[in-house]
Amino acid sequence: MDVRTNHAAQLTSSGELRHLLSLEGLPRSLVEDLLDRAESYLRPIGNPPARDNLLAGRTVANLFFEPSTRTRASFELAAKRMSADVLNLDVNMSSRKKGESILDTIYTLEAMQVDVFVVRDASVGIPELIASNVQPHISVLNAGEADAAHPTQGLLDLLTIRRHKPDFSALKVVVVGDIGHSRVARSIAQGLSIMGMRQLCLVAPPGLEPEPDDYPGAQITSELDAALADADVLMALRIQRERIAEQESLMTTHDYHRDYGITADRLKLAKPNAIVMHPGPMNRDVEIASTVADGPQSVIREQVTNGLAMRMALLATVIQANGEQ
Amino acid sequence: MDVRTNHAAQLTSSGELRHLLSLEGLPRSLVEDLLDRAESYLRPIGNPPARDNLLAGRTVANLFFEPSTRTRASFELAAKRMSADVLNLDVNMSSRKKGESILDTIYTLEAMQVDVFVVRDASVGIPELIASNVQPHISVLNAGEADAAHPTQGLLDLLTIRRHKPDFSALKVVVVGDIGHSRVARSIAQGLSIMGMRQLCLVAPPGLEPEPDDYPGAQITSELDAALADADVLMALRIQRERIAEQESLMTTHDYHRDYGITADRLKLAKPNAIVMHPGPMNRDVEIASTVADGPQSVIREQVTNGLAMRMALLATVIQANGEQ
Amino acid sequence: MDVRTNHAAQLTSSGELRHLLSLEGLPRSLVEDLLDRAESYLRPIGNPPARDNLLAGRTVANLFFEPSTRTRASFELAAKRMSADVLNLDVNMSSRKKGESILDTIYTLEAMQVDVFVVRDASVGIPELIASNVQPHISVLNAGEADAAHPTQGLLDLLTIRRHKPDFSALKVVVVGDIGHSRVARSIAQGLSIMGMRQLCLVAPPGLEPEPDDYPGAQITSELDAALADADVLMALRIQRERIAEQESLMTTHDYHRDYGITADRLKLAKPNAIVMHPGPMNRDVEIASTVADGPQSVIREQVTNGLAMRMALLATVIQANGEQ
Numbered sequence: 013m014d015v016r017t018n019h020a021a022q023l024t025s026s027g028e029l030r031h032l033l034s035l036e037g038l039p040r041s042l043v044e045d046l047l048d049r050a051e052s053y054l055r056p057i058g059n060p061p062a063r064d065n066l067l068a069g070r071t072v073a074n075l076f077f078e079p080s081t082r083t084r085a086s087f088e089l090a091a092k093r094m095s096a097d098v099l100n101l102d103v104n105m106s107s108r109k110k111g112e113s114i115l116d117t118i119y120t121l122e123a124m125q126v127d128v129f130v131v132r133d134a135s136v137g138i139p140e141l142i143a144s145n146v147q148p149h150i151s152v153l154n155a156g157e158a159d160a161a162h163p164t165q166g167l168l169d170l171l172t173i174r175r176h177k178p179d180f181s182a183l184k185v186v187v188v189g190d191i192g193h194s195r196v197a198r199s200i201a202q203g204l205s206i207m208g209m210r211q212l213c214l215v216a217p218p219g220l221e222p223e224p225d226d227y228p229g230a231q232i233t234s235e236l237d238a239a240l241a242d243a244d245v246l247m248a249l250r251i252q253r254e255r256i257a258e259q260e261s262l263m264t265t266h267d268y269h270r271d272y273g274i275t276a277d278r279l280k281l282a283k284p285n286a287i288v289m290h291p292g293p294m295n296r297d298v299e300i301a302s303t304v305a306d307g308p309q310s311v312i313r314e315q316v317t318n319g320l321a322m323r324m325a326l327l328a329t330v331i332q333a334n335g336e337q
Numbered sequence: 338m339d340v341r342t343n344h345a346a347q348l349t350s351s352g353e354l355r356h357l358l359s360l361e362g363l364p365r366s367l368v369e370d371l372l373d374r375a376e377s378y379l380r381p382i383g384n385p386p387a388r389d390n391l392l393a394g395r396t397v398a399n400l401f402f403e404p405s406t407r408t409r410a411s412f413e414l415a416a417k418r419m420s421a422d423v424l425n426l427d428v429n430m431s432s433r434k435k436g437e438s439i440l441d442t443i444y445t446l447e448a449m450q451v452d453v454f455v456v457r458d459a460s461v462g463i464p465e466l467i468a469s470n471v472q473p474h475i476s477v478l479n480a481g482e483a484d485a486a487h488p489t490q491g492l493l494d495l496l497t498i499r500r501h502k503p504d505f506s507a508l509k510v511v512v513v514g515d516i517g518h519s520r521v522a523r524s525i526a527q528g529l530s531i532m533g534m535r536q537l538c539l540v541a542p543p544g545l546e547p548e549p550d551d552y553p554g555a556q557i558t559s560e561l562d563a564a565l566a567d568a569d570v571l572m573a574l575r576i577q578r579e580r581i582a583e584q585e586s587l588m589t590t591h592d593y594h595r596d597y598g599i600t601a602d603r604l605k606l607a608k609p610n611a612i613v614m615h616p617g618p619m620n621r622d623v624e625i626a627s628t629v630a631d632g633p634q635s636v637i638r639e640q641v642t643n644g645l646a647m648r649m650a651l652l653a654t655v656i657q658a659n660g661e662q
Numbered sequence: 663m664d665v666r667t668n669h670a671a672q673l674t675s676s677g678e679l680r681h682l683l684s685l686e687g688l689p690r691s692l693v694e695d696l697l698d699r700a701e702s703y704l705r706p707i708g709n710p711p712a713r714d715n716l717l718a719g720r721t722v723a724n725l726f727f728e729p730s731t732r733t734r735a736s737f738e739l740a741a742k743r744m745s746a747d748v749l750n751l752d753v754n755m756s757s758r759k760k761g762e763s764i765l766d767t768i769y770t771l772e773a774m775q776v777d778v779f780v781v782r783d784a785s786v787g788i789p790e791l792i793a794s795n796v797q798p799h800i801s802v803l804n805a806g807e808a809d810a811a812h813p814t815q816g817l818l819d820l821l822t823i824r825r826h827k828p829d830f831s832a833l834k835v836v837v838v839g840d841i842g843h844s845r846v847a848r849s850i851a852q853g854l855s856i857m858g859m860r861q862l863c864l865v866a867p868p869g870l871e872p873e874p875d876d877y878p879g880a881q882i883t884s885e886l887d888a889a890l891a892d893a894d895v896l897m898a899l900r901i902q903r904e905r906i907a908e909q910e911s912l913m914t915t916h917d918y919h920r921d922y923g924i925t926a927d928r929l930k931l932a933k934p935n936a937i938v939m940h941p942g943p944m945n946r947d948v949e950i951a952s953t954v955a956d957g958p959q960s961v962i963r964e965q966v967t968n969g970l971a972m973r974m975a976l977l978a979t980v981i982q983a984n985g986e987q
Contacts, residue, residue, distance in 0.1 A: 060395065063394055069710045069713055071739060085449060097743065101735065117943075120963075122963075123965075123970075125705075313447075316449060320449050386719070410770075414747065417747045618766055618767075619766060638773040641770050642775070645774050
């Protein structure tokens with residue numbers, strides 16, 4: 013089995029999750045434990061959210077070298093609801109300006125007794141670099157890494173699917189969009205593979221296809237309508253308007269919507285009880301019709317709720333793994 | 338009675354405050370309850386501030402699409418002293434950049450179980466738009482809406498006045514400045530009308546007058562000295578330097594101060610025990626002389642203290658209204 | 663003794679620390695109490711950090727008019743671990759834009775019952791200005807003031823030195839770098855003077871020397887190698903690349919490293935058990951070789967840990983002084 017260095021480093025010697033850098037190579041039992049734990053933090057809408065004191069006295073630093081509202085808010089609230097002290101560091105206010113290297117920033121925060129680093133960066137390899145250099149009692153959670161990985165998104169997607177379609181071995185999942193540049197696609201594909209799904213179909217416009225080697229076992233196509241037959245789960249990715257312009261000089265957002273948008277009509281080609289997902293933020297009426305996004309088959313808002321619960325579960329899990337070292 | 342849709346929406350079916358979008362149309366008893374509750378949160382300067390656990394486990398999101406130091410700090414400390422978890426989202430770090438609509442941002446935060454949205458925006462109608470679309474257990478507090486409304490400022494002004502002049506029916510209030518563009522003027526006028534004040538006099542330089550229909554019953558004039566006769570309360574508004582330049586090419590800040598500034602000499606034209614107010618931040622020696630701002634009749638700093646207490650009272654009030662739904 | 667006004671103002675009438683504006687003129691006993699108290703907040707790496715409830719219900723405002731990651735994070739975590747409510751105000755979001763004067767910002771926050779102001783500014787005199795104008799129960803901590811003072815850095819440096827070299831009267835300390843523009847040099851020199859160190863040697867490249875009057879009793883030289891003989895403590899200052907260019911058109915960072923960088927070879931000229939310090943952030947392989955920064959004689963990360971403990975000690979000390987007034 014081809015395991016890259018970082019994957020080994022994600023687990024402690026006794027097999028517990030220490031860092032979350034990528035879903036690739038994680039044992040299914042560990043993923044299922046995370047799903048169960050996250051589920052235990054879900055509460056009905058309108059009820060107060062779950063809280064836990066597991067991180068009382070601990071410090072979580074959110075290091076966002078790339079802007080993000082949703083993911084940062086989700087991690088910040090997760091840490092606060094676990095009773096942690098939270099430190100938000102955005103790149104604009106950081107000492108990067110002064111030329112300090114990322115690792116020196118990390119060593120500085122480590123010396124301030126930060127316990128968990130939540131890291132988002134536009135470059136590949138930064139979360140792994142940090143994880144390889146922190147002290148043994150510290151954990152790193154990858155909150156989005158260039159085009160490479162977005163493992164907490166992958167886990168929250170798995171949780172959302174499982175709550176509607178618990179038998180992964182029966183599932184056909186269709187992901188539509190700019191697969192070639194999507195860390196979301198990569199992470200959910202790895203997650204689904206761990207959970208043993210039946211079929212993954214990736215639909216990409218010409219020029220936005222992935223390297224087939226990155227998606228072993230997946231079907232790759234540019235024909236959305238054909239791909240939808242028999243689909244249980246339909247996931248639309250955010251399309252970067254500038255990417256359409258680059259790749260296909262004649263393709264407008266209108267064209268994109270016509271050929272690759274999830275519309276009410278197109279949704280009928282999938283199974284009647286198929287669910288529709290989107291990692292957000294959406295371009296309404298580009299990659300997804302507003303009526304579908306807000307319709308009865310949409311689980312888009314559940315994804316957000318599940319994401320916060322999953323981040324609480326991850327914080328709880330890595331803190332406990334560290335406590336046992 | 339001409340009640341716009343949003344005003345009905347501010348109250349629950351049993352008449353309790355669910356959102357605060359505007360003071361217009363609020364029942365006097367409800368306003369008085371807010372004043373009483375805010376007063377209960379006041380502490381002598383130098384003593385620790387009041388605290389309350391009413392919002393423990395709740396989440397307050399400060400959504401400031403327009404920059405603000407004072408109002409944001411006031412809401413942030415109010416929420417923290419009520420034991421809430423606080424999420425600050427400024428527009429620069431937000432996903433507006435990515436084209437996400439405001440409502441999708443709201444739905445996302447709602448799915449993270451935010452209980453109260455504090456919203457400041459430079460466009461009219463955003464707080465009402467949000468309030469019309471959130472789930473029934475969620476509240477919206479308007480923290481400043483274009484030129485249209487600044488209801489928490491209006492309430493803190495009422496509290497400040499009441500602590501010095503409890504009988505509103507006897508009061509003459511004079512507001513001086515750019516009435517035409519002031520959300521502060523609008524909100525205090527609505528508040529004073531609810532409390533049944535005797536006389537409101539609005540003094541505006543030529544070109545900065547309001548639409549008379551916006552201020553039914555108020556006297557509108559450009560003659561400050563005459564307006565001051567018999568005044569109990571004198572409120573100077575912040576003047577935007579760029580507005581002076583626009584409207585009156587020959588008017589300098591020096592001219593403004595001479596004609597519309599609250600000076601020590603001019604203050605003598607009002608009642609001897611008149612109080613002087615300013616919503617802040619001040620342009621010292623433009624709309625108000627420094628000696629007056631720091632003088633014995635000034636209650637400007639009390640306004641700030643009362644503002645924080647009023648925001649605590651509002652958080653307490655809307656959380657309890659929601660709990661009963 | 664030449665004591666400037668602000669130094670008197672730092673202490674209460676009973677000699678307790680009310681503000682920390684500068685180390686100049688502080689009694690040695692008071693400095694030693696701070697070192698002892700900070701030491702009591704140190705915990706072994708990997709253990710949870712120390713916590714204290716001394717600031718529960720109190721509010722600390724971080725007013726950073728100049729960007730800083732490290733110092734702001736250190737103060738923020740110190741305040742949170744002392745159980746304070748923390749308000750972060752960065753200049754970009756502040757009302758300075760609107761022309762509000764700094765003092766009016768302070769009066770506003772004072773009226774919101776802020777207890778401690780942590781102030782960093784690029785202008786000389788701002789912390790003293792604020793301290794001279796706040797109410798008697800409020801404290802100001804200088805978190806970096808132009809080129810003039812960085813007293814919390816000076817204290818954390820003293821603590822770091824004392825933990826390795828407890829007998830100050832035997833010490834030779836060498837500080838290398840842009841002494842002429844360094845608030846760090848100024849504060850550690852004042853601190854060492856209070857603690858009665860044996861010898862302070864300041865090494866500055868031509869054009870970056872200090873005014874000798876600012877460093878009474880210190881040796882000032884441009885010859886690093888000679889200065890290192892018999893040194894117990896070696897402190898490299900951050901060099902501003904733009905300052906090298908200004909002062910010495912032919913000096914590159916390579917030249918700087920060759921002549922003034924702390925290298926492994928050069929370190930051998932000092933005592934064998936000499937410690938190496940740097941206030942951070944470092945330009946690796948400019949003012950300090952990476953191998954030295956990460957080597958066995960480096961105490962650079964301890965400085966960061968000690969800094970957080972010192973800031974907790976300062977918060978505890980000024981809150982108690984205020985409680986007794």
